[in-house]
Amino acid sequence: MKKESGATLPVWMNQLQLPPTKTLEENLSCDVCVVGAGIAGLTTAYLLAKEGKRVVVLESKDIGGGETSRTTAHLSNALDEQYYNLIKLFGKDGARLACQSHAQAIDKIEEIANEENIDCDFTRIDGYLFAASAEEEEKLMQELEALQQIGWQDVVMRKRCPVDTLTAFPCLHYPNQGRFHVMKYLNGLANAFIDKGGRIYTGSHVKEFRSGAVATAVTAEGYAVAANHLVVATNTPVNDRVTMHTKQAPYRTYAIGVQVPKDSVADALYWDMKDPYHYIRLQKETTGESRYDLLIVGGEDHKTGQHAHPIECFQELERWTKLKFPEAQEVLYRWSGQVFEPVDGLAYIGRNPGDEENVYIATGDSGHGMTHGTIAGILITDLIMERPNPWAKLYDPSRVSLKSVGEFLKENLNVAAQMKDFVTPGDVDELADVIPGTGRIMRKGAQKVAVYCDQDGVRHQCSAVCPHLGCVVSWNSVESSWDCPCHGSRFDPFGKVITGPASSDLGPAS
Ligand SMILES: Cc1cc2nc3c(=O)[nH]c(=O)nc-3n(C[C@H](O)[C@H](O)[C@H](O)COP(=O)(O)OP(=O)(O)OC[C@H]3O[C@@H](n4cnc5c(N)ncnc54)[C@H](O)[C@@H]3O)c2cc1C
Ligand code: FES
Known part of the structure; x- marks a missing residue:
């Protein structure tokens, strides 16, 4: 399992029990073709199948074989862009909608897990955003004010974080966040989708996308799926050549799983305020008599392809973890993955700009792909079912915000510099x-x-x-x-x- 670099597979891959699937070896037609079997694609496929649509999913690798299996699976509406920024970019109403949509996404994951009897360790827990300097403490105050402006009243400032060693500065306490075992969830979601008549083809890489009244996805082997609607949930839209790639930037992010004595760390989500920030949570040992919990710590992000010695990111993450959690013991897992940072902090979910009306994308998840992916499922289902959805404008991929032009220029100048x-x-x-x-x-x-x-x-x-x-x-x-x-x-x-x-x-x- 170890690679020469010391990276391992993510913790979730130890308990894989995915439904048997096969490669596409015939031409098909259906109501909706979804490309990508990560959380965004499978949630969309499941919700549409529940509406009675005939849905086919095409996936290059395996179910969850993209970034979904690499997640650390915090479920949170404490958005990393911070609400004081979101208010500047989208106004109070937009920021409120963003907050509500992520909260509803957590509810939806809980609802699906209950309805479909998916045993995925879903747990409601609290989250803590902690300051580590007087300057960061001021930003916490600013964030608290922003939260009050959008009506999120039950977030409070606490003088001390539940983990003493993390900081001596205050933190914001967010109730009702969540965590789950992402691959157990995806397995359950895939089974529930198949039970509703859905079909999943893995090892089926889509090479060509043809738009039109009937949209067609053609695999590398030359088999075609023709559909009334095409959903491209490939994390970054592979059907779009330029437009969307100027609006978001790829970052590598790193995670480690380290043993800590059982019950020595309060079970919660924690985030610091650095840029890039650290994100921390526990994976409680639910079976056996283990004397340990697994502490999952992530961070040390950098732009993809722009770090000469990425192994240093693991080393720095381990150093930081041992400093902040002196009880931390053996590092059992080290893995990395990719996130796409949108220039204005929110994902792009909806109709693909410049394409036919029946082609949809979900991308720009940043560090909130579990909830953004679930929002994609809810929103794209509403668009296809021709139902109004209050989030459609907020997440519209064709939106242009003059207020985010600085970030847009910064990222695109960085791209130009790579030449x-x-x-x-x-x-x-x-x-x-x-x-x-x-x-x-x-x-x-x-x-x-x-x-x-x-x-x-x-x-x-x-x-x-x-x-x-x-x-x-x-x-x-x-x-x-x-x-x-x-x-x-x-x-x-x-x-x-x-x-x-x-x-x-x-x-x-x-
Ligand atoms: C280390 C790390 C930690 C993270 N932590 C969190 C967290 O705590 N909370 C959170 O909310 N988010 C987190 N994220 C982000 C989150 O994991 C992702 O944003 C999310 O999983 C993306 O889901 P997706 O379905 O859009 O993409 P993916 O899971 O990547 O799925 C896309 C699928 O499309 C397939 N595909 C691509 N191209 C084609 C093609 N041409 N034909 C067929 N199939 C194709 C891929 O194989 C892939 O399986 C984290 C990410 C990383 C890397
Ligand atoms: S990903 Fe755009 S040039 Fe390589």
Whole structure:
């Protein structure tokens, strides 16, 4: 299970019991085709099947095989963008709607788990946002005022955080947040969907999207699903070439699971106020006589493809964890994943801009993909059922906010700056400089080549140019992948696409 970098699979992958599925090997037609079997895609598919729609889900990998299985599964409407910012961007009514939509998403997860008898350890717990300096304490006050303005009255300021070692400064206490075991939930959701007549095809990568009165998704093997509605829930929209990728930015984020003595840490969600922030929760041991709980700590985010030594992110996370939780013991899990940060803090859910009316996307989840994904299920179901939904305008992917133009420019200038990689030298001059288990970029005349040396010393070469919009990829030593620093496409060591927006593999080295 360990990789050369010391990364492991996320804690959720230890108890996988997914329903049996197969690859698409025929042409189909249905009411709705959903592409992507993460929380956004499966929630949408389940809710539509419940409405009586004939739904087909197409998934490249396995159920939950994208970012959903990499989550730390905080369920929260204490949004990381902070409500004082959301009020500036969307007004009090918009910020109130955002707050309500995430609260309703937590309710919906609880409702589905109860209705479908999904044993997914869903638990209501409190959340604490803690300050670590006088300046942060002022920001806490500002946030509390913003919460009162939008009518969230039961959040209170506490002088001390339940975990003494975290901070001597105050914290905000948010009641009624939640946590769950994401893969147990997804397994239950998939089974409930199949029971309602839904069909899931895994190992079925969609290569081509055709718009029209009838929308069609065509897999890499050439099989087509024709549908009245197409929902692209691929985390980042692989059916959109440019527009949406200028409105959000890909970040890698890191998580560790560390043993702490049973009941030594109060069971709650905790977040600090750093940028990037740390997010912490407990996974209580529910079976057996374990003397430990698992403390899950995340953070150390950076833009995808822009950290030369990502292993340092795990090291820093461990250092911080041991400082803040002196009782922390062995680190059992280390994993990383990708989140897409929208320029104005809220996800993009609804009709795909510039496309036919019957094509929908869900993206820009930031650190709230569990609730944003559930909101996507509720909202897209309403759009397809032609019912009004109060959140439709707030999450509309075609929204433009002049107030977020600063963040938009910052992220897009950062993308433009990555073009320098075409004129810089490579990481190494010779193939022999690439040692087993690693990847390096090499210059060959005017070309940049991605060279991976496998454990047997065989060197594999492919073009280092990302097929999305042409940036040069860089080696991610933690996940053993080639990551694009522009919009977050990722490729395996041999150049096979793992994550969009690129829809094809890295080309051959010329
Ligand atoms: C370390 C980490 C911690 C996090 N912590 C939290 C948290 O505490 N709380 C929270 O709310 N959120 C958290 N998030 C965010 C959350 O996990 C994600 O935003 C969420 O899982 C995204 O769900 P999704 O369904 O949109 O995408 P995914 O789960 O990525 O699903 C998309 C699916 O589409 C498939 N796909 C892609 N392209 C194609 C194609 N061409 N054809 C067919 N299938 C395709 C993929 O294989 C994938 O399975 C965290 C994320 C990470 C990485
Ligand atoms: S992801 Fe856009 S250029 Fe690579």
